[in-house]
Amino acid sequence: MGRQITRFTLGLVASSIYPRLPHEEKLIFQMALAFQACWTIPLPGPHMIGELSARESKTHTGRLALVALEKQQGIQEYHKGYLDRIQAFVANHLNKIPAVAEDIPLVALHADMGLHNVIVSNHAHTLIQAIIGWEFIASAPYASLHQIIEMLFRKTAPNGFGPEYGRAKELREAFWGTIPEWGDWNTSEATQLFLEWFRFGLFMKPKWLFLGLSEDETAAYWAENVRVVKDMLGKYSWP
Template sequence: MTEELMTQVEAASALLAYIFSGAIGSPKGKGVGYSLIQATPSIFSWSAALEDFDEPATSIHRYLVKVDRRSKEISLPEPIVLSKPELAEAILAATGQHLASSTRFTDGALSVSYKVIVQESQDVAYVVQLRHHGRVASMDALMTLISWTTDSRILPVPPVYPIPGEGKRQETTGMGRQITRLIPGVMASSVYPGLSHEKKLIFVRNIALAFQACWRIQLPEYLIGELIADTIDGRVILRIGPDRHNELGGPFTSVREYLQAHIRSSLIALEKQQGIQEYKDRFLHRIRDFVSNHLHKIPFIVEHIPIVAVHADMGPHNIIVSSETVPEIRAVIDWEFVASAPYASLYRIIEMLFREPAPNGFGPEYEGAAELREAFWATIPDWKHWEQSATTKTFLEWFRFGLFMKPEWPGDLRKDEIEGFWQENIRVVEDILNKYVTFGVYYPAGHRDKFNVMDISLPHVELGSEAEKGDRAANKI
């Protein structure tokens, strides 16, 4: 009999139990941050860390933990670090300069970071990051392309220093090294909530122009998926592959197919979410039925939404601003989440500009939020037209269903506070279920259209035809 191998979900559950057992330190008052580094037929390799999510961003002790799929054994944790000789080798290969000193630096969500000073220029600092999620060679090429083709005053990116052969090295080890110039300043997320309304207005106008510059990058074809950059004979060539960031698959030739994959993925996440049983009892059965039987009702109008290049994590937490003139953008960093996607898929990231930070990612609106929104979209009037269009409103109706289908764990909130914490989740889910599903209604023969005003069957449309692609491409800006 063939022995069954552990699935990724089973391995993740085993990993969490192992980390919460105290394998890398006391988990008291902390959460576990983990992500898959590499999967082979025999081994899952994970990055795992204990994190205090309420504390300011800092350097984090991350560990490599391997789970054997056949034996189900878990390896002893190994610190994920770059030694001083490894840092010296990387800096020399990329810049031709020699290491003088290095210190641990503030980490990204999926990286381990170091600040490096070189002997040749003590007043210049570099950031060396060990990444396992982003394709480092692709990130370097894309950031180089942006620096060549966009106005650095509008969409500034840190200078990059590619390490020769790093793409192949990452394919072998699962982790790649990226070197960029350290840009002086502060993270916008640390200062934006406390800015005056007038300075917030300046910042949202600046970031609107940065979004527009990104959206104007010329895509190689009309597909939805990960945007990958290759350097070939000194030229940067873009291509689109399957969506890795959210594990949706693809690349998708249809917006409807993309939305369907997005919603199905959200349902899987909802089914796995712990600590929300009251919510599941209320909605899970209805959501499962809706996803199984009603996704064909996504209106064809969504196919007209512009597909653009997006930095899918371009929120204030990845924007460096001047510490003296705060609204001035000094750099947009962490280009590992880059995609060819509908522009409105950035809904949650853009909403960060208008809402206070919150554990569920949807905090109360700032005072003057309406004016902030108007300032953002009025700065890029072509996109304001799309933002107000029926196409975008319909797309967001279905996209937000995927976003808000799974609520966050309410933590220690009292029972009477949980409903408010989940308010937007409940509203979005109930709105779409009530609009597109009618339960328990009897339709006399020949009178379905008369009575079923909520359950509209859309005409069949063959997706992916050359004519349709041309029509959709014409809606790009």
């Protein structure tokens, strides 16, 4: 039986503050240190993807996403254009992921450490007071938090993957420069290959959040998903 211990923390939810911060304040917002603090916690052995008890997971992100994609209603054109090809790809290519991707570090992580789970000071909005939502902890490749980290460099959007801030390159450099060991891993072949396949699983099926968007907005909503899927099908399967 699990226990949950709570304490009231005075402050503001970072997701309501961070998008409005000046660029100079975003540069000194120390989320990188919060991620590093988790990633350096020693794991019980053997180090496997799964719970912190190191229970092995046999299910691939791509297969889980495919099941959700097959059940999704209201996307007939997408199904018509991609579903058969995606099904064949998942069936025939997931066992061909380059072995070097296995070299990526497995770490303890807060699997939902987005800005919506960060409390900042009422008076100094770059000062992190607390990280909440600790029911979402696991052992997994550190780069599986890629999408959450990316939200520090992008504007909000209905599909959770909005356009980059104007000086996003500087924000990325400041983030990874704060934790240089992980910055080196982030540019490694192992991480780049892992992210390529992991993003395919993430973007195979977007969250269903259209909420009355216009036709142009709907097309923009799908654009990143379609690009990622087409790139993978073209690179590892067929044009």
